[in-house]
Amino acid sequence: MARITLPDGSTLEAADGTTAGQLAEQIGPGLAKAAVAAKVNGKLVDLSTPLDGEVAVQIITTRDDEGLEVMRHSCAHIMAEAICSIWPETKLVYGPTVEDGFYYDVDLDESVRPSDFERIEEKMSEIIDADTPFVRKEMNRADALEKLAGDKYKTDNITHADGDIISFYSHGDGFEDLCRGPHVPSTGKVGSPRVMSVAGAYWHGDPTQKMLQRIYGTAWPTKRDLDDYLQRLDEAKKRDHRVLGKQLDLFSFNEAGPGFAFVHHKGMIIWNAIVDFWRGVHDRYGYEEIRTPIILNEELWHRSGHWDNYKENMYFTNFDDTDFAIKPMNCPGGCLVYKTRQHSYREFPMRVAELGLVHRHEASGVMHGLFRVRQFTQDDAHIFCTPDQIEAEIIGVIELTFEIYQAFGFEDFHIELSTKPEKHIGSDEIWETATNALEDALKQKEIEYKINEGDGAFYGPKIDFHIRDCLKRSWQLGTIQLDFSMPERFGLEYTDKDNIEKTPVMIHRAVLGSFERFIGILIEHYGANFPLWLSPEQVRILPISEKSNDYAGQVERRLKDSHLRCSIDSSGEKIGAKIAKAHAEKLPYMLVVGPREAQAGTVNVRIHGIKENKTIKIDEFLTIAKCIIAEKKIDLAL
RNA sequence: GCCGAUGUAGCUCAAUGGUAGAGCACAGCUUUCGUAAAGCUGAGGUUGUGGGUUCGACUCCCACCAUCGGCUCCA
Numbered sequence: 113m114a115r116i117t118l119p120d121g122s123t124l125e126a127a128d129g130t131t132a133g134q135l136a137e138q139i140g141p142g143l144a145k146a147a148v149a150a151k152v153n154g155k156l157v158d159l160s161t162p163l164d165g166e167v168a169v170q171i172i173t174t175r176d177d178e179g180l181e182v183m184r185h186s187c188a189h190i191m192a193e194a195i196c197s198i199w200p201e202t203k204l205v206y207g208p209t210v211e212d213g214f215y216y217d218v219d220l221d222e223s224v225r226p227s228d229f230e231r232i233e234e235k236m237s238e239i240i241d242a243d244t245p246f247v248r249k250e251m252n253r254a255d256a257l258e259k260l261a262g263d264k265y266k267t268d269n270i271t272h273a274d275g276d277i278i279s280f281y282s283h284g285d286g287f288e289d290l291c292r293g294p295h296v297p298s299t300g301k302v303g304s305p306r307v308m309s310v311a312g313a314y315w316h317g318d319p320t321q322k323m324l325q326r327i328y329g330t331a332w333p334t335k336r337d338l339d340d341y342l343q344r345l346d347e348a349k350k351r352d353h354r355v356l357g358k359q360l361d362l363f364s365f366n367e368a369g370p371g372f373a374f375v376h377h378k379g380m381i382i383w384n385a386i387v388d389f390w391r392g393v394h395d396r397y398g399y400e401e402i403r404t405p406i407i408l409n410e411e412l413w414h415r416s417g418h419w420d421n422y423k424e425n426m427y428f429t430n431f432d433d434t435d436f437a438i439k440p441m442n443c444p445g446g447c448l449v450y451k452t453r454q455h456s457y458r459e460f461p462m463r464v465a466e467l468g469l470v471h472r473h474e475a476s477g478v479m480h481g482l483f484r485v486r487q488f489t490q491d492d493a494h495i496f497c498t499p500d501q502i503e504a505e506i507i508g509v510i511e512l513t514f515e516i517y518q519a520f521g522f523e524d525f526h527i528e529l530s531t532k533p534e535k536h537i538g539s540d541e542i543w544e545t546a547t548n549a550l551e552d553a554l555k556q557k558e559i560e561y562k563i564n565e566g567d568g569a570f571y572g573p574k575i576d577f578h579i580r581d582c583l584k585r586s587w588q589l590g591t592i593q594l595d596f597s598m599p600e601r602f603g604l605e606y607t608d609k610d611n612i613e614k615t616p617v618m619i620h621r622a623v624l625g626s627f628e629r630f631i632g633i634l635i636e637h638y639g640a641n642f643p644l645w646l647s648p649e650q651v652r653i654l655p656i657s658e659k660s661n662d663y664a665g666q667v668e669r670r671l672k673d674s675h676l677r678c679s680i681d682s683s684g685e686k687i688g689a690k691i692a693k694a695h696a697e698k699l700p701y702m703l704v705v706g707p708r709e710a711q712a713g714t715v716n717v718r719i720h721g722i723k724e725n726k727t728i729k730i731d732e733f734l735t736i737a738k739c740i741i742a743e744k745k746i747d748l749a750l
Numbered sequence: 751g752c753c754g755a756u757g758u759a760g761c762u763c764a765a766u767g768g769u770a771g772a773g774c775a776c777a778g779c780u781u782u783c784g785u786a787a788a789g790c791u792g793a794g795g796u797u798g799u800g801g802g803u804u805c806g807a808c809u810c811c812c813a814c815c816a817u818c819g820g821c822u823c824c825a
Binding site: 484708725 | 753754761782784786798818821824
């Protein structure tokens with residue numbers, strides 16, 4: 113007899129060898145129908161798994177994330193069979209699930225094209241309609257290796273597998289694949305799939321290895337879920353900062369400078385609003401601000417260690433028979449400023465900010481709108497301090513960072529700690545001290561963090577800040593990097609209490625990371641419906657007809673006197689057309705004015721996205737708008 | 751950098767080897783209008799760049815450039 117405990121705590125008895133699937137049937141036909149796998153004593157298994165003894169069992173359906181993953185993984189097998197049936201010479205490599213779907217890497221000389229997707233999907237439908245069972249077969253490692261002799265990919269997969277028991281899954285007409293499982297009971301249980309895209313991917317992610325073809329797919333429990341997903345993708349596409357940036361005249365790119373953004377007037381208004389805010393906060397946190405040159409002698413970059421560790425990403429130039437480098441980072445320039453005079457411990461901590469324009473030669477295939485460019489402005493700062501000030505300084509930076517993120521409505525963020533990379537300067541001892549200092553600060557603030565081994569900057573370990581936007585996508589923004597090496601290399605000094613010259617500690621940090629990238633993130637986060645304080649044009653005045661243009665002019669003057677960014681739509685269009693146009697341009701406020709308003713000294717306010725409108729005095733509107741700007745409110749309601 | 755796809759008017763897209771077209775936007779005229787797009791007329795293109803095949807190329811071939819989707823890398 114198997115004694116089974118269910119998730120609700122109830123217990124059941126069943127004959128030994130009863131399968132998890134049969135148990136589901138015993139509980140209810142609805143559950144049995146929805147079941148795709150089971151969890152036995154916390155381990156995810158097939159429904160065909162027999163139950164013995166005292167076990168805790170949970171039936172997994174596609175309502176569970178794990179069930180959805182099982183379903184998608186099974187779907188990957190089905191897609192693999194479809195691909196193999198179309199291209200029999202296909203060698204299968206690896207087919208895991210990813211967020212919202214799955215992929216399968218294949219080694220196939222002929223290119224799979226988007227035009228082939230329909231064919232693949234048709235074949236998948238046949239396999240799904242046939243509803244044949246997934247069958248698990250186990251053998252020991254040696255037998256499995258023998259069975260797969262000559263298949264370098266699957267043999268390699270076995271060497272990465274744990275345990276001595278290797279499993280294979282088959283379905284349909286003899287399609288079989290090495291796989292840990294579990295899988296749905298039969299091919300009819302994989303819901304609504306779709307082949308999404310194809311791309312190249314290196315075997316093991318290693319550029320020296322063969323480029324495989326990675327075919328991406330997705331699968332959802334029902335057709336409706338699939339449609340919702342496709343709709344969601346469509347929504348995300350509408351928020352694409354590259355599309356909105358062009359549409360709203362914020363920035364552009366040109367073939368003349370791939371990866372170099374042209375920021376337009378409206379983009380600069382957003383940029384400058386962020387800079388103003390940023391300066392205010394930094395001033396309050398005790399920062400000074402400097403600006404260092406973009407082009408500096410190449411020798412400087414030998415000394416800093418960039419030549420040995422960062423040369424591949426740097427631009428160089430030569431004039432007057434001298435070699436120069438275009439700065440990829442601001443720190444060496446900051447060190448030169450530090451060295452222009454002597455320093456005392458009494459000045460510390462010295463927080464020196466710089467909105468530094470840096471150039472990094474990124475590989476041609478990685479550029480992506482404003483998110484990945486070759487020239488960008490870092491909101492950088494270097495803090496010079498004594499070793500015993502490190503922890504307090506790190507904590508101060510964390511507090512400042514959180515304050516800035518919250519102003520933009522980012523509430524969901526997490527932190528990662530990156531440790532010593534292969535390419536680095538400085539001794540292991542220094543690295544350990546620095547890494548411990550960062551960890552201590554995080555522990556002190558009781559902040560949870562994830563560790564990324566070997567992901568630090570070449571001169572020191574770092575803390576990275578990641579935020580999630582409104583579509584739950586994660587972005588890296590800020591970073592704090594602790595550096596004991598560069599001050600040493602540049603011979604930085606300060607006179608300590610005991611009258612001895614010592615080397616200061618340097619903390620590199622950025623909060624927004626890059627202005628370009630941050631503005632790109634903001635565009636997608638807000639869907640270009642910016643809060644009033646960031647909106648390039650805050651108010652548009654819409655006269656009913658040309659007869660009201662004079663009054664519109666008076667209103668405009670009042671708004672401009674209050675430093676509101678506004679314009680008048682004096683085109684010959686009808687009011688409906690003016691509203692539609694302002695709406696398309698994502699204007700926060702539209703002020704409709706006609707003879708009635710002119711008579712009463714009022715404006716009729718219409719808020720972006722809201723059909724209702726409200727007539728109020730100009731003064732009242734000004735007071736409210738100024739308050740919404742000052743408080744950086746996201747809600748535009750009057 | 752690697753694999754694949756794409757590149758036609760300011761924008762979104764048609765035109766499958768035989769004179770390059772539409773909608774929106776733009777300009778002019780008419781309309782002077784009360785809350786999500788009035789009407790008419792017009793202008794606008796060396797089809798990414800350079801070569802090749804052909805009587806003839808947006809269309810077929812080659813190279814390059816850029817962009818897009820990924821991989822590696824990364825703020």
